[in-house]
Amino acid sequence: MNTFKALLEREYWEHRGAFLKTPLIIGIVIVVFLILGYLTTERFDQVLTNGQSIELSGKALESFNADDVSNVIDVFMLATASLYQFVLFVVLFFFLLGSxxxxxxxxxxxxxxxxxxxxxxTVLSKLVTATLVAPLLFTFGLIISHLAFFIVFSVIFLLNGANPFTVLWSNIEFINNWGAFVVGCLIQALWALPIYGWLLFASSYSKRRPFMLAVFVPLMVGLVWYWYNAIFNYNLLKIGVFKTLAFLLGKSTVPFTSGMDTNAENFGFDPTDHTGVELIQSMLRGLNQSDMYYGLVFATITIALxxxxxxxxxxx
Amino acid sequence: MSHILSAQNVNKKFGNFQALKNVNINIDKGKIVGLIGPNGAGKTTLLKSVLGLDSCDGELKVLGIDPFRKRADLMKEICFIADVAVLPKWIKVSQVLKFTEQTHPNFSIEQAKQFLSRTKIKMDHKVKELSKGMTAQLHLAIVMSINAKLLVLDEPTLGLDILFRKQFYDNLLNDYFDNERTIIITTHQVEEIEHILTDVVFIREGEIVLDANMDELTSSYFEVMVGQEHYEEALSHKPLTMRKVFGKHIMLFNSTSRDVIETLGEVQRPSVSDLFVALMQEEQA
Structure with missing residues (x-):
């Protein structure tokens, strides 16, 4: 067990930049944009209306309905969480490809x-790093980013004469939204497991360019399948392999939507319409699909290989 | 357990290429064995099988363990340096020591730190900041702090300058080797290690062509420096090789007719590298 802990620590040493700095840098970028945005609107406001509208809006904020404020904050927190999950997948893609x-x-x-x-x-330590360690580090980065964001907001409110505690902090659902992120990351790991397994296999097997093997072989299989059906079965609509790939990539990059069915009536599913708790329930329901089990079998085979x-x- | 390493009829094929042909070899405790052969002779292939890095056919046991099937178990008892400067570039000295300590039951971090205190290597250096020679020093410090029964060195000093190479083997001999341990070394720079070897194994085209200890070797082969006056006579005894130095001919002989030939000139011990060249040519002829 000591050995396995050492292996995980080893991965952390090597990839601290990707796993810890990436979410923090995204957080800094968001905060900087927020400040820039605030400064420019204030400047415009000064020029156009001598600063009256911001002062008004500062006062107006306090009279907002707490539910509405809470909703806006939820949307913000879940939207950034979803962005972080997408970035996490991209980071892990390249981590596993090189691992x-x-x-x-x-x-x-x-x-x-x-x-x-x-x-x-060794191989399992890479997998556990991708499915548990990296998501935990991203959760840490997300929490820091959210807090930094809210602190900046508080200062802006204070400057405009609004009380940040009543307007902002009392309306933040920390547990729900951060919980949704953590659960989302774990469910993301489950959906992405066949992809992770395939990447580990490509990384282990490839003699020169793991990326080519990892990306082009599935695409070639998809093309061959498509043309086989088009030529021999006169069926131009059979895109089975591509559909599976798109399905997996969709669930892996945006796990918040993984609970939805693929039929048309849910097509417009927007995760930001829902609260953190609703998202968690939806994602958990989504796990009970046969595709999930096929994915796990595929993952087991590729990891063993x-x-x-x-x-x-x-x-x- | 009688032998540290025993190989019986070990074969390895890559496609149609037979890299190892019926290799039979036993190595006992307390030996320093030089595994010597030209490029592509199968040295690395044999060592890879011994270290469990690749499979092979036949009966191969290291400390009684099948290396390929139980590499992780075997590595508790043996250690190796395969190639120079293979330590990961991104890692810090302190991290590599900590990792080794946590994964290796027979590693003493205090000892490694003590070895390193004699060098210019600092604990917070990253490997990529070290020169090639310092990386080799670090690797040697790690390996020497592992209480292993067998140490395998595959070209451990390739590309290092002469000072580092000398120091490397001095450290190995003075601070590490004792009669409880066994070392297998391959290198192209035979001259530098021949004085520390107890045994030599020559390998050529996947076959063991010579497996002898140094005493046997020097008693069964000898060189004679023959002057012009005895040249014809000496030649009639069919020397294995001959080279000309300062007007004298240095001839290498097999020991069969030593008594006669000794009278023809000054006798000297042949170097392993000369012997190696001679035996390789003999095989080809």
């Missing part, structure tokens, strides 16, 4: 393999 390839490329695999750590442990190949592939 069993980079050390073969620079030869350091010969050092890792000189230690009493089995290849199964990644471990198998890792045992004898030491160079690129």
């Amino acid at each position: 069993l390839y980079d050390d073969r490329k620079d030869g350091s695999i010969l050092f890792w393999k000189s230690l009493p750590v089995s290849d199964t442990q 990644a471990i198998y190949v890792r045992r004898f592939r030491n160079t690129t």
Whole structure:
């Protein structure tokens, strides 16, 4: 168990930049845009109406309905959470693609393999990093970003004579929204597991360009399937493989919508219309689909193959 | 357990290419074995099988363990440096020591720190900030702090300058080696290690062509520096090789007719590299 902990710590050392700094940098960017936005509107306001409208709106904020304010904050928190989940998927995509390839490329695999750590442990440590450690670090980054955001807002309110505690802080549903993010990340990991498994396999197997293997092979399979049906069955609408890929990518990048069915009536499902609790319930309901089980089987096979190949592939 | 390493009829094929052909070899405790062969002879292939990095056919046991099936178990008892500067570039010295301590039951972090205190390497250095020689020093410090029964070194000093190479082998011999341990080394710079070897194994085209200890080797082969006056006579005894130095001919002989040939000139011990060249040529002829 000590070994596994050390392996996870190792991943953290190597990828701290991607897992910890990325969410914090996005947070800083959002806060900077907020401040810039505020400064420019104030400037326009000064020029156009001598600053009257901001003063008015500052006062007006306090008379807003608490439910409305709460809704706006929910939408903001869930929208940023959804953005973070999307970024998390992109970060993990490249992390996994390099996870069993980079050390073969620079030869350091010969050092890792000189230690009493089995290849199964190594591969599983990459998987646990992707499914648990990185989401936790992103959660931490999201919380810091949200707090920074609200603090900046509070200062702006104070400058405009509004009380940030009554207007803002008392209306924030921290537990619901952050809870939705955490649950969303875990459900994202479940939906993305076949993709993660495939990436681990590509990373473990590839001799030169894991990206080509990981991306182009599924696309080629999809194309072959499409043209096979078009030519031999005269069916131009069979896009089975592409549909599956799009389905998985959709659920993996925007887990908040993973609870919806793929039929037309739910097409306009907008996660920001819902509260955190409703989202969690919807996502959990979405797990009970046969696609989820096929995905888990596929993930198990690809991860096992990644471990198998890792045992004898030491160079690129 | 009688042998540290025992290989019986070990074969390895890559497609149609037979990289190892019926390799039979036993290595006992307390030896320093030089595994020597030309490029592509199968040295690395053999070592990879020994270290559990690749599979092979035949019976191969290291400390009684099947290396490929139980590499993680084996690595508790043996350690290796395969190639120079393979430590990960991004890692800090303190991190690599901590990681090794947590994953390796026989690693002493105090000892490693003590070795490092004699070098210019600092704990908060990253590997990518170290020179190639310092990276090799760090790797050696880690390996020497592991209480292992077998140490395998595959070209551990390739590309290092002469000062580092000398120091590397000095450290290895003075601070690490004792009769409870066993070392297997491959290198192209045979001259630098031949004085520390107890045994040599020559490998050529996947086959073991010589497996002898150094004493046997120097008693069964010898060099004679022959002057012009005895040249014809010496030649009639069919030397294995011959080279000309300062007007004298240095000839390498097999020991069969030593008594006669000794009278022809000054006898000296052949170097492993000369012997290696001679045996490789003999095989080809």
